[in-house]
Amino acid sequence: KQEVTQIPAALSVPEGENLVLNCSFTDSAIYNLQWFRQDPGKGLTSLLLIQSSQREQTSGRLNASLDKSSGRSTLYIAASQPGDSATYLCAVPASGTYKYIFGTGTRLKVLA
Amino acid sequence: KAGVTQTPRYLIKTRGQQVTLSCSPISGHRSVSWYQQTPGQGLQFLFEYFSETQRNKGNFPGRFSGRQFSNSRSEMNVSTLELGDSALYLCASSLGGALGYEQYFGPGTRLTVT
Numbered sequence: 280k281q282e283v284t285q286i287p288a289a290l291s292v293p294e295g296e297n298l299v300l301n302c303s304f305t306d307s308a309i310y311n312l313q314w315f316r317q318d319p320g321k322g323l324t325s326l327l328l329i330q331s332s333q334r335e336q337t338s339g340r341l342n343a344s345l346d347k348s349s350g351r352s353t354l355y356i357a358a359s360q361p362g363d364s365a366t367y368l369c370a371v372p373a374s375g376t377y378k379y380i381f382g383t384g385t386r387l388k389v390l391a
Numbered sequence: 392k393a394g395v396t397q398t399p400r401y402l403i404k405t406r407g408q409q410v411t412l413s414c415s416p417i418s419g420h421r422s423v424s425w426y427q428q429t430p431g432q433g434l435q436f437l438f439e440y441f442s443e444t445q446r447n448k449g450n451f452p453g454r455f456s457g458r459q460f461s462n463s464r465s466e467m468n469v470s471t472l473e474l475g476d477s478a479l480y481l482c483a484s485s486l487g488g489a490l491g492y493e494q495y496f497g498p499g500t501r502l503t504v505t
Contacts, residue, residue: 310490310491311490311491315496320501322496322499323481324496325496330491370494376446377422378424378439378449
């Protein structure tokens with residue numbers, strides 16, 4: 280059964296700092312992994328999608344890596360800004376299904 | 392291109408009532424998934440539809456049901472509401488067909504059961 284864990288649960292950093300968010304999954308037979316951000320009371324915004332054949336994806340100040348063999352993905356945020364404050368979630372599909380399993384998220388606060 | 396839309400955005404219902412939520416996917420997307428989000432359980436998968444067929448279902452009681460129409464719009468229904476059904480209900484759309492497509496989420500419907 281696929282389980283997804285995100286560490287840390289919460290993170291507070293000063294503006295300008297580079298930071299890394301972690302996502303671990305138990306079943307390495309994943310098709311892809313997607314990172315999202317969620318602002319309080321809002322829906323999810325897709326940040327990056329990494330296919331199983333890829334090692335990393337980049338979008339602006341964001342870089343996500345995927346290591347299937349170790350069951351890990353990291354989201355690197357460069358030069359953090361207060362506008363980056365949100366909850367970050369990762370999700371993977373349960374093996375062979377269209378059911379996505381989400382981690383519990385990392386709540387990020389970037390202080391001005 | 393318009394994003395995923397969900398209606399209504401907010402809803403207050405009484406225990407025992409039923410409710411229907413609606414989701415319109417991004418134009419051209421044929422897969423719609425529904426999720427329940429609560430502070431205690433996080434995001435939990437309800438069901439996924441593609442071309443009017445339910446392909447996967449999560450571990451929710453039969454009071455939760457859904458359907459998809461030929462234009463890919465989807466509805467979910469919750470009958471005999473319980474206090475524990477209070478949650479943010481999110482739908483996501485993707486091109487579908489096969490695994491691997493990016494999911495796009497709507498703003499959600501906030502359901503409060505009193």
